[in-house]
Amino acid sequence: GQQVMQIPQYQHVQEGEDFTTYCNSSTTLSNIQWYKQRPGGHPVFLIQLVKSGEVKKQKRLTFQFGEAKKNSSLHITATQTTDVGTYFCAGPSGSARQLTFGSGTQLTVLP
Amino acid sequence: EAEVAQSPRYKITEKSQAVAFWCDPISGHATLYWYRQILGQGPELLVQFQDESVVDDSQLPKDRFSAERLKGVDSTLKIQPAELGDSAMYLCASSLTTGGQNNEQFFGPGTRLTVL
Numbered sequence: 001g002q003q004v005m006q007i008p009q010y011q012h013v014q015e016g017e018d019f020t021t022y023c024n025s026s027t028t029l030s031n032i033q034w035y036k037q038r039p040g041g042h043p044v045f046l047i048q049l050v051k052s053g054e055v056k057k058q059k060r061l062t063f064q065f066g067e068a069k070k071n072s073s074l075h076i077t078a079t080q081t082t083d084v085g086t087y088f089c090a091g092p093s094g095s096a097r098q099l100t101f102g103s104g105t106q107l108t109v110l111p
Numbered sequence: 112e113a114e115v116a117q118s119p120r121y122k123i124t125e126k127s128q129a130v131a132f133w134c135d136p137i138s139g140h141a142t143l144y145w146y147r148q149i150l151g152q153g154p155e156l157l158v159q160f161q162d163e164s165v166v167d168d169s170q171l172p173k174d175r176f177s178a179e180r181l182k183g184v185d186s187t188l189k190i191q192p193a194e195l196g197d198s199a200m201y202l203c204a205s206s207l208t209t210g211g212q213n214n215e216q217f218f219g220p221g222t223r224l225t226v227l
Contacts, residue, residue: 004153033215042202042218043154088153096166098144099216101153 002027002093006102014110019076021105023089030092032065032072033099038085046074046087079109113137115219117203123225129191132222136185136205144216145178145188146202154202160186193226200224 003026013019023032031050035043047056049065049072056063062075076083086104093100116135124130136143141162146154157176159167163183171178175194180186190197200223204216 035216042221043204043216045215045217048215090153094167096159096161097214098156098159098167101155103151103153106151 002091002100004089004091004100004102006087006089006105008105009103010106010108012108012110013079015081016078019079019083019107021074021087021089021107023072023074023102025070025091027091027093028069030069032069033090034063034072034074035088035090035101036085037088037104041085043088076107079107081109081111083107084109113217115203115205115217117219117222119222120220121223121225123227124193125227126195127192129189130193130224131190132188132201132203132224134186134188134203134219136203137217140205140207140217141183142206142208142214143180143186144204144206145186146204148200148202148221150200157188190224193224195226198224198226 005024007022031048033048034046036046037043047063052069053067054065060077064073086106088101088104090099090101118133143160145157147157148154157171158178160180163180176190178188200221202221203219206214206216208214
């Protein structure tokens with residue numbers, strides 16, 4: 001079945017530093033979604049990318065979908081303590097378009 | 112703002128007992144999902160409903176787990192009998208559709224299950 005891998009698993013950064021997490025799928029994706037889960041919370045949808053090579057920005061967050069639609073990245077510029085949490089990518093597969101989530105990157109921001 | 116409701120928020124049970132979780136999706140959302148999330152991992156889909164029909168339950172351990180969404184609105188997930196390895200967070204999510212636009216998933220707060 002489809003596998004979605006994320007690296008790194010953990011990342012500690014000093015507040016103000018940049019952060020990037022990478023997502024790789026074993027199969028070509030029709031789209032990719034990103035979610036954020038705060039400690040003790042539930043996943044919250046951030047964005048969906050659909051087109052090959054697509055780049056979308058949300059304030060300090062930049063999301064990119066690879067040309068081959070098998071990888072994606074999330075880059076945060078000048079991290080803040082509010083960015084703390086685990087970031088998951090997820091891609092659809094199967095006839096029911098069920099989402100397969102990556103294992104996530106847990107971001108810690110040190111003040 | 113509309114939210115996905117889940118209850119209970121926490122459940123402690125002994126192995127071999129039966130447990131049930133309830134989920135009320137956002138009104139109008141046709142697709143409902145049950146996920147299991149083990150600490151440090153991503154959510155794993157257990158079952159997906161489109162209205163009242165199951166469209167995917169390939170990862171549901173059917174010898175002990177069951178799920179229903181009888182009227183195509185709220186849903187229950189049952190485990191009988193519970194095993195130690197079932198300890199996890201059980202998340203419910205809903206979405207308007209599954210394809211194209213409007214398929215972002217909205218998650219509930221989850222039920223934290225501990226099996227002793």
